[in-house]
Amino acid sequence: MSRPSDHHDSPAPAPREGGVNQPSLGVVGYLRFFWRQLTSMRTALVLLLLLALAAIPGSLVPQRSSDPNGVTQYYSDYPDLAPVLDDFQLFDVFSSVWFSAIYLLLFISLIGCVIPRTLHHLKALRTPPPKTPARLSRLEAYRSTAAEGVTAASAIESARTLLRKSGYRVRVFEKAGELSVSAERGYLRETGNLIFHTALIGVLVSVGIGGGFAYNGQKVVVEGKPFVNVLNDYDSFSPGRFFDEGSLPPYRLILDNFDASYETENVNAFGFASNFRADVTVHEDGRNPYEAQVRVNEPVPIMGLDTYLVGNGYAPHVTVTDADGNIAFTGPVPFIPQDDNLTSLGIIKVTDALPEQIGMRGFFYPSAAVLESGALTSNFADLLDPVLTLNVYTGDLGLDDGTPRSVYSLNVEGMQEIVGGDSGVDSIQLRPGESYELPGGRGTVTFDDMSEASPDGESVLRFASFDVHHDPSAGWVLVFTILVIAGLIAGLFVPRRRVWVKAIDGDEGIRLEYAGLARGEDPGLDGAVADLAERHAQALGVRLS
Amino acid sequence: MSDVLDSYSLVAVYSAMAVYVFAFVLFTIDLAKRSTYATAAADQLAMSERQVAAASGTTTATLEKTTTDVAAPRYRFERIAFALTILATLLHVAAVVFRGVAQGFVPWANMFEFSLTSSAIVAVVFVLLQFWQDLKFLGAYIVGGLLITLGVATVNFYVPVKPLPDALDSYWLVIHVFVAALGTALFAIGAALSLLQLLQSRSETSGKGIGFLRTLPKADRLENLAYLVTVVGFVFWTFTLVAGAIWAERAWGRYWGWDTKEVWTFIIWTVYAGYIHARATRGWRGARSAWLALIGFGSVLFNYVIVNQFFKGLHSYSGL
Numbered sequence: 001m002s003r004p005s006d007h008h009d010s011p012a013p014a015p016r017e018g019g020v021n022q023p024s025l026g027v028v029g030y031l032r033f034f035w036r037q038l039t040s041m042r043t044a045l046v047l048l049l050l051l052a053l054a055a056i057p058g059s060l061v062p063q064r065s066s067d068p069n070g071v072t073q074y075y076s077d078y079p080d081l082a083p084v085l086d087d088f089q090l091f092d093v094f095s096s097v098w099f100s101a102i103y104l105l106l107f108i109s110l111i112g113c114v115i116p117r118t119l120h121h122l123k124a125l126r127t128p129p130p131k132t133p134a135r136l137s138r139l140e141a142y143r144s145t146a147a148e149g150v151t152a153a154s155a156i157e158s159a160r161t162l163l164r165k166s167g168y169r170v171r172v173f174e175k176a177g178e179l180s181v182s183a184e185r186g187y188l189r190e191t192g193n194l195i196f197h198t199a200l201i202g203v204l205v206s207v208g209i210g211g212g213f214a215y216n217g218q219k220v221v222v223e224g225k226p227f228v229n230v231l232n233d234y235d236s237f238s239p240g241r242f243f244d245e246g247s248l249p250p251y252r253l254i255l256d257n258f259d260a261s262y263e264t265e266n267v268n269a270f271g272f273a274s275n276f277r278a279d280v281t282v283h284e285d286g287r288n289p290y291e292a293q294v295r296v297n298e299p300v301p302i303m304g305l306d307t308y309l310v311g312n313g314y315a316p317h318v319t320v321t322d323a324d325g326n327i328a329f330t331g332p333v334p335f336i337p338q339d340d341n342l343t344s345l346g347i348i349k350v351t352d353a354l355p356e357q358i359g360m361r362g363f364f365y366p367s368a369a370v371l372e373s374g375a376l377t378s379n380f381a382d383l384l385d386p387v388l389t390l391n392v393y394t395g396d397l398g399l400d401d402g403t404p405r406s407v408y409s410l411n412v413e414g415m416q417e418i419v420g421g422d423s424g425v426d427s428i429q430l431r432p433g434e435s436y437e438l439p440g441g442r443g444t445v446t447f448d449d450m451s452e453a454s455p456d457g458e459s460v461l462r463f464a465s466f467d468v469h470h471d472p473s474a475g476w477v478l479v480f481t482i483l484v485i486a487g488l489i490a491g492l493f494v495p496r497r498r499v500w501v502k503a504i505d506g507d508e509g510i511r512l513e514y515a516g517l518a519r520g521e522d523p524g525l526d527g528a529v530a531d532l533a534e535r536h537a538q539a540l541g542v543r544l545s
Numbered sequence: 546m547s548d549v550l551d552s553y554s555l556v557a558v559y560s561a562m563a564v565y566v567f568a569f570v571l572f573t574i575d576l577a578k579r580s581t582y583a584t585a586a587a588d589q590l591a592m593s594e595r596q597v598a599a600a601s602g603t604t605t606a607t608l609e610k611t612t613t614d615v616a617a618p619r620y621r622f623e624r625i626a627f628a629l630t631i632l633a634t635l636l637h638v639a640a641v642v643f644r645g646v647a648q649g650f651v652p653w654a655n656m657f658e659f660s661l662t663s664s665a666i667v668a669v670v671f672v673l674l675q676f677w678q679d680l681k682f683l684g685a686y687i688v689g690g691l692l693i694t695l696g697v698a699t700v701n702f703y704v705p706v707k708p709l710p711d712a713l714d715s716y717w718l719v720i721h722v723f724v725a726a727l728g729t730a731l732f733a734i735g736a737a738l739s740l741l742q743l744l745q746s747r748s749e750t751s752g753k754g755i756g757f758l759r760t761l762p763k764a765d766r767l768e769n770l771a772y773l774v775t776v777v778g779f780v781f782w783t784f785t786l787v788a789g790a791i792w793a794e795r796a797w798g799r800y801w802g803w804d805t806k807e808v809w810t811f812i813i814w815t816v817y818a819g820y821i822h823a824r825a826t827r828g829w830r831g832a833r834s835a836w837l838a839l840i841g842f843g844s845v846l847f848n849y850v851i852v853n854q855f856f857k858g859l860h861s862y863s864g865l
Contacts, residue, residue: 007826008830009825041822044822048815051815052815056812059805059808059852059856207801216799266707268705269707274708274710274711295711296711297711297796308796308797308798310797467798471799471800474800477800492776492780521769521772521824
């Protein structure tokens, strides 16, 4: 069996007659029956369409793999619906049982189709062209011409050479009064077809196996600060199934400077930021430190790991002293950008403050401007007029009971708001270098001016967020993908056809017949036969009549 | 300077649209005339067949002549409409070039530009295809589609020239998006042929249908043409998908992450893969596969109009 029995080129099934007594199939019979069904064109087609259909929910509902925050948001927006969707694995469509079932069945069906076809094709590659049909005139492409002054033998010999030169495999047949050459070409079509399908399996296997060894991690690095490539230093990390912590290459990088440029001429895009650039110094194990630049679309490879620049923002440097005048907190705090002008939201947790812990939630505006409502906003992404606002809470930050808490959110339950909001005290509003005395003698909050310390003299430090990726499957997937495309082009556009040239002895010289038969899509068949007849006539030195 | 060039671009777009309107009107008049012509020709043919029958087979030559007349008439309105389409296409391409020069990078970095450029590619591909096959009868559909696209683009999607975002600053923008536009163009033309194929096969089986269908190729022929155009589109789409994956690896650190746009590119690819297999499956060749081609193109439009604007994802470059 070369092709599934319901391929449109396969012979049609015999019409079913009424009253046939079918023997029972038995276990093997049923297995064979199901295998036949699974590897039929129709099943493959239905599975393919099901796969397309099953992918749709993956674009309607946020996915944990690509948009974990979207899932969290969905849970808070639709608290009743979300758990139901989760039961159906709709937040993990592409690793769900039902999606996997479809593509695994599809690929089993594919393998069941590719293997017999490959065997058949290998045999076909060794099989010489078939016998010339008795009546060529019944074929779809047909030409006939009388040729004077040439013998059948020389005509067929020249046709044979001509066809061979055009890439046909040829075989000469002799019958009483008839000499013919049978030729076939385009085996590459089926080869391409098989390569395409096999390479698809290759892609799936590479992703399946290689994905297990892949890992990626995220890290926010403030200017002047280091990042060390060990598991603990990542902000978040997703390892593949077979990840081994020891496989992380030992290196350290320091963010020396982060830079961006801002559009000031084009009024339609005023403030538009581009040319993001993170200057880093890399210390690899056993090598002199070197400098590198990480840009968008230009990751830096370090010891086999690619480091990508995926985000940036400001990290105001804040110092908090407590009631006793001790420094309870000092350091840069990355604020998360909320809009294009980098109005940023940040949380500061002062666990060591006495007598009570202090939590602060606030906004940073790189270029502060006052809205009509009186609220602040940022109207430019660069540091034209940096302002930090903070609301302050005291009480228990809830960090001591062991529950993991995000550094980017503050749980104010059970805490008392002492500055901003409903506390009756206006929010803290600071420019770099300014300080604020907390009410009740609880201490001070200072927005430190970092002009001296920062690499480019800016009063506020910037941060860059890096993604570090390792995926050993990528190379294999690329190789198989190139094979997919090459196979696809060959499988679709190389015409597979059989061509015959027959010389029939007559009373006045010989008659030449040309005919072609398409095997698969072949819109150029008729033209090819006409062209063959013409070139053959030229080679023989006769005129077509 | 760039503002001036951008306004030239808009002037060229509006001029192209004006000429397209005339071409569209003439293409539709042509279809209407074809309908009347088809009825007249059918009458004529019936008459000559009666004559042949009366002359008992001696006038085969007459019959042949009449039938060739039916097969290859000259459609005057269509010719004028097509000439106008060529003119409008030149203006349209000029608009794309002006926009590109105005901003100093390829004019397909946001939705307005992608609409402008991909529709220009549809127009150019449509004009060029005529050297291969006479497909002018698709004129009303193609030019109508171009007008809607340009109308929506200029009214709803327009954004003035802006700098190129870092995320798009890559030579893959040139390759990935251009090939996607090329694939979209071929899918559009393929869908037109599949649509006509469906209408034609219905009128062939029922004997009823819009008059002009009788002046068009038979359903089989339309199916083959649709297949050829769509299959080339499929190769381009495959390339779009692969180029996108390579770029994603470069930009985001992973070649495939089921981002909404990736999901839809995959869906479209799968539907068209289904179409190609349907052509080779007994019982699915013909009308069923044509429906798949239409669903495929519907997904392309959905991906372009709806996903771009309303779905959240990494491909948020619509500029709106």
